[in-house]
Amino acid sequence: MKVLPLVAISLLAITELCAQQTVDQTLILNSNGVNSTEILMKKIDNTNYNSLFSNDYGFGIFNSNTGGTNFFINAVENIGIGTTTPEFKLSVMGQIFSSAGSNEGGAIWLENTFKTGNNAARRWAIYNMTGSYGNSLQFWNYSQDQSMYGARFTITDDGNVGIGTTTPLEKLDVRGNTFVNGGIISSVAGAEIGGNIQINNPAKAVNGAASSWKIFNMTGAYGNSLQFWAYDNLGCTQGGLCANRLTLMDNGNVGIGTTTPAEKFQVNGNVRWGGDTNYIYSGQDATGVYFEQSSDVPAQNKIRLQTSRNGDHINYTYLSVDATNGFSFQTIGNANGNVGIGTANPDEKLAVNGKIHAREVRVDAxxxxxxxxxxxxxxxxxxxxxxxxxxxxxxxxxxxxxxxxxxxxxxxxxxxxxxxxxxxxxxxxxxxxxxxxxxxxxxxxxxxxxxxxxxx
Incomplete structure (x- = not known):
C-alpha cells in the first residue's frame, strides 16, 4: 500500500515523541500483524485519546472526543476532513474558515490550470472585502498572465447585488447589457404603486429630456393599469419632467396623454402620420375601415375614409378631402353611397331631414x-x-x-x-x-x- 511509507515515518516520529512525552500521556502501538496498524496517544486517566491508524483503505487520525475521523488519506491520495470516504482531492465534511486582517480579508481561490488563454479566468477568488473596496463579498477572476482581472460579482453587506459594479445602489444593480431567457419579476404590494422597472440613460442630461423611464403596475388613485412615466434629472420634487406618457388599463384600454382612457384607444392631443402608404387600419374585414393619406404628391395629397360593403376591393364607398378638389363622396360597385343629414336611412344620394340654407344651388338639367x-x-x-x-x-x-x-x-x-x-x-x-x-x-x-x- 502507498500508506506504508507514511506509517514508517510515523513510527520514527513516535520514537522521537517518546523521549519528549509528558508524565500524563501514554503512547501505545498496536498492530494485528495483517492489515491494520494503530498508534494511540492517550491520557493516563484514559479520558480521551487520538489515534493515528493505517489500514487497507488509507491513513487517518481518529479523535475519541468527537467519535469520528478528523483527517483521512485514502489509497488514491484523496484527502478527507471529517469524512473517511473523500471523493475528491480534498473533501471537507463541515465548515471551512478563512480569515485575514486586510482590506481583501479571508479568501477562497479556485484555479483551473487547463484555462491558459489571456481571456480565460484561470483563477477565481472570493474575498470578504472592506476599506476602499467597500464592505462586501466580491468575486474576482484573473487570467494566467493577469492581464485580465477584476470584480465580476459583488454582494454588499447591506444586501445589494452588483454585476459590473462594486458599488450597487439597488438590490440588483447591473452595469451592462442583460439577457434573460425567462421572466423578470418585480413585485411590490403597494396601495398605488406596485412592481416597477426603471431604464436610465445618463447621457440625457438636459432638463426636459427623459434620463429615466419607469414602468409601473399601478392601482388605487392611478387606476388598475400599467403606466409608463418619464423623468429628467430634476424629477418631480424640483419641478422637472415627471409625467405619464402611456397607459395600458387592465381592461385593455390604451391611453396616450390620459391616464383614464375610456375607449380601446384614446389620445388626448394631436395625431400625425405621413407617407404615401401610411394609414390606420381597423381590421373589420378584408378592406376594412381605414383613414389614410393616399398620396405624398402635394397636388394629389388627400385624406380618404373608406369602408367596404362585402369585405372586398370591388364594392366600397369612400370619402375624400383634398386641397385641389375639396370634399367628395364616391361609391364603387354596388355599395350604397347615399348620404344622410338628420337621418340614418337616406333613400337618395343626399337626404336632408331639416332645412337647407344656401347662397346658391346649382342643378344640372x-x-x-x-x-x-x-x-x-x-x-x-x-x-x-x-x-x-x-x-x-x-x-x-x-x-x-x-x-x-x-x-x-x-x-x-x-x-x-x-x-x-x-x-x-x-x-x-x-x-x-x-x-x-x-x-x-x-x-x-x-x-x-x-x-x-x-x-x-
Missing part, C-alpha cells in the same frame, strides 16, 4: 324647354287650360298637390316644368299684346272715319 319657342310647338289654348284647371285643379303637365306631398319635388324637373309654363305664358302674353295692338289700330281707324264723316 337636360331638355330645357326652349322648344316652346320653336315653330310647330302646340301651345294649349286658354280654354283648354281653363278646362284642365276646373277638372283636375292644377296646370297641365304639373304634379298635383297629393303627388307632391307623397313623393316630394324633383327640383330639376320642377324647374323645367315651371320654365315651360313661364315660356308658354310669355307666348300667351305676346299673342294677347298683338290682339290689344290690333284692337287699338281698329279703334284709331274707326275714330278717324267718324271724324271724316262729320266734316262732310
Amino acid at each position: 337636360k331638355d330645357w324647354p326652349d322648344y316652346v319657342f320653336k315653330p310647330g310647338y302646340k301651345l294649349p289654348t286658354l280654354n283648354e287650360i281653363e278646362k284642365q284647371i276646373k277638372e283636375k285643379g292644377h296646370l297641365p303637365d304639373m304634379p298635383s298637390a297629393k303627388i307632391v306631398e307623397k313623393n316630394g319635388l324633383e327640383l330639376g324637373e320642377m324647374l323645367k316644368l315651371q320654365q315651360q309654363k313661364i315660356e308658354e305664358l310669355t307666348l300667351y302674353m305676346i299673342a294677347q299684346q298683338k290682339e290689344i295692338n290690333d284692337l287699338k289700330q281698329r279703334l284709331i281707324e274707326k275714330n278717324n272715319n267718324k271724324k271724316h264723316e262729320q266734316h262732310k
Whole structure:
C-alpha cells in the first residue's frame, strides 16, 4: 500500500515523541500483524485519546472526543476532513474558515490550470472585502498572465447585488447589457404603486429630456393599469419632467396623454402620420375601415375614409378631402353611397331631414324647354287650360298637390316644368299684346272715319 511509507515515518516520529512525552500521556502501538496498524496517544486517566491508524483503505487520525475521523488519506491520495470516504482531492465534511486582517480579508481561490488563454479566468477568488473596496463579498477572476482581472460579482453587506459594479445602489444593480431567457419579476404590494422597472440613460442630461423611464403596475388613485412615466434629472420634487406618457388599463384600454382612457384607444392631443402608404387600419374585414393619406404628391395629397360593403376591393364607398378638389363622396360597385343629414336611412344620394340654407344651388338639367319657342310647338289654348284647371285643379303637365306631398319635388324637373309654363305664358302674353295692338289700330281707324264723316 502507498500508506506504508507514511506509517514508517510515523513510527520514527513516535520514537522521537517518546523521549519528549509528558508524565500524563501514554503512547501505545498496536498492530494485528495483517492489515491494520494503530498508534494511540492517550491520557493516563484514559479520558480521551487520538489515534493515528493505517489500514487497507488509507491513513487517518481518529479523535475519541468527537467519535469520528478528523483527517483521512485514502489509497488514491484523496484527502478527507471529517469524512473517511473523500471523493475528491480534498473533501471537507463541515465548515471551512478563512480569515485575514486586510482590506481583501479571508479568501477562497479556485484555479483551473487547463484555462491558459489571456481571456480565460484561470483563477477565481472570493474575498470578504472592506476599506476602499467597500464592505462586501466580491468575486474576482484573473487570467494566467493577469492581464485580465477584476470584480465580476459583488454582494454588499447591506444586501445589494452588483454585476459590473462594486458599488450597487439597488438590490440588483447591473452595469451592462442583460439577457434573460425567462421572466423578470418585480413585485411590490403597494396601495398605488406596485412592481416597477426603471431604464436610465445618463447621457440625457438636459432638463426636459427623459434620463429615466419607469414602468409601473399601478392601482388605487392611478387606476388598475400599467403606466409608463418619464423623468429628467430634476424629477418631480424640483419641478422637472415627471409625467405619464402611456397607459395600458387592465381592461385593455390604451391611453396616450390620459391616464383614464375610456375607449380601446384614446389620445388626448394631436395625431400625425405621413407617407404615401401610411394609414390606420381597423381590421373589420378584408378592406376594412381605414383613414389614410393616399398620396405624398402635394397636388394629389388627400385624406380618404373608406369602408367596404362585402369585405372586398370591388364594392366600397369612400370619402375624400383634398386641397385641389375639396370634399367628395364616391361609391364603387354596388355599395350604397347615399348620404344622410338628420337621418340614418337616406333613400337618395343626399337626404336632408331639416332645412337647407344656401347662397346658391346649382342643378344640372337636360331638355330645357326652349322648344316652346320653336315653330310647330302646340301651345294649349286658354280654354283648354281653363278646362284642365276646373277638372283636375292644377296646370297641365304639373304634379298635383297629393303627388307632391307623397313623393316630394324633383327640383330639376320642377324647374323645367315651371320654365315651360313661364315660356308658354310669355307666348300667351305676346299673342294677347298683338290682339290689344290690333284692337287699338281698329279703334284709331274707326275714330278717324267718324271724324271724316262729320266734316262732310
